[in-house]
Amino acid sequence: NTFEIAAKRTSANIINVDLANSATKKNESLLDTMHTLKAMQIDMFVIRHNQSGLPHHVAENLQGVAILNAGDGINAHPTQALLDMLTIRQHKQNFENLSVAIIGDIVHSRVAHSDIQALKTLGTKDIRLIAPAGLQYDSDRCASVQCFDDIQAGLKDCDVVMVLRLQKERMLEADIPNEQEYFDNYGLTAERLTLAKPDAIVMHPGPINRGVEIDSSVADGDQSVILQQVTNGIAVRMAVMEILAGKS
Structure with missing residues (x-):
């Protein structure tokens, strides 16, 4: 923990x-x-x-x-958003000109909700949500972002790719996608990653389900900053606790 x-x-x-x-x-x-x-x-x-x-x-x-x-x-995960923004800032010069793609179970993900809010606060205008219809925002919530059901179109020329796991514990059994079918259509593979910019970073809040939402070659690849997120998470949460305790 x-x-x-x-x-x-x-x-x-x-x-x-x-x-x-x-x-x-x-x-x-x-x-x-x-x-x-x-x-x-x-x-x-x-x-x-x-x-x-x-x-x-x-x-x-x-x-x-x-x-x-x-x-x-499914509401919010504020410290995850803080550590994600720190990780992005360590690799990218500013937020205003970034194209950020978030792939996966958007509607059930508190991480997605907090990251979207944080990105908007920091001035990111190109936020792309990639998900099948049952896991995507409705039309009202898609008004302020770009929503895609085609992973290839959504990934094109992105600077940051965030991958989310399927939140099965928050779905009705009938709504849980077939894992192989989901990976075939929405899994982040090395081939699909080539659609993003060559220096794009790959993020994941964990835990990772390899072969479901992300291929091992991507999770362990040179563009992955997933373990850096984990490291940053300790520092960010220490800082938040110090501030709330009135020690900083």
């Missing part, structure tokens, strides 16, 4: 709370559990939960303690 590693490197004392086996199992509300923990002089809560909006709800109802959203349902 990168959040735990980051916290330990800031010399924080860590308490892992398994909500499934905590007092909430005895019908105590989540907020009551959080208030109880706060009374134990907890300084910060790092919250990862499958309920979208939960960290915001806690922050609105629990004063005087820092709340860090470590990913909430």
Whole structure:
């Protein structure tokens, strides 16, 4: 867990709370559990939960303690977006002139949602979302980006290629694509990567499903910055914790 590693490197004392086996199992509300923990002089809560909006709800109802959203349902993953932007900045001169392609399960991905918001904030105008119809944004959300169902058209002359895994745990069983068929149509292969610019970087938030959304030759290739993302993730999360703790 990168959040735990980051916290330990800031010399924080860590308490892992398994909500499934905590007092909430005895019908105590989540907020009551959080208030109880706060009374134990907890300084910060790092919250990862499958309920979208939960960290915001806690922050609105629990004063005087820092709340860090470590990913909430399909809603947002703010620190992933920060580390992704740092990784891009380490390879590219600016964001304004970039063409960024995001391939995969867009609609269920909190990473996609946060990355799109971050890219727009930093001035990126050419954001391309590549996905089959069932995993793509609707027409309203596609109004401010470019949406493609053809991976070859979407990848053409891109500077950054972000690959997302299929969020099977968030799909109805009938909506889960056949993995081989998905790879044949949307998997990032070395051949398809040649459609992007020669110096394009390949990103993935992990975990990687090789042979489903990305070929091993690309994940391990010279254009991959996936492990650099992991390294940056520790530093970014340490920085966020230090700022929230008022130490920076």
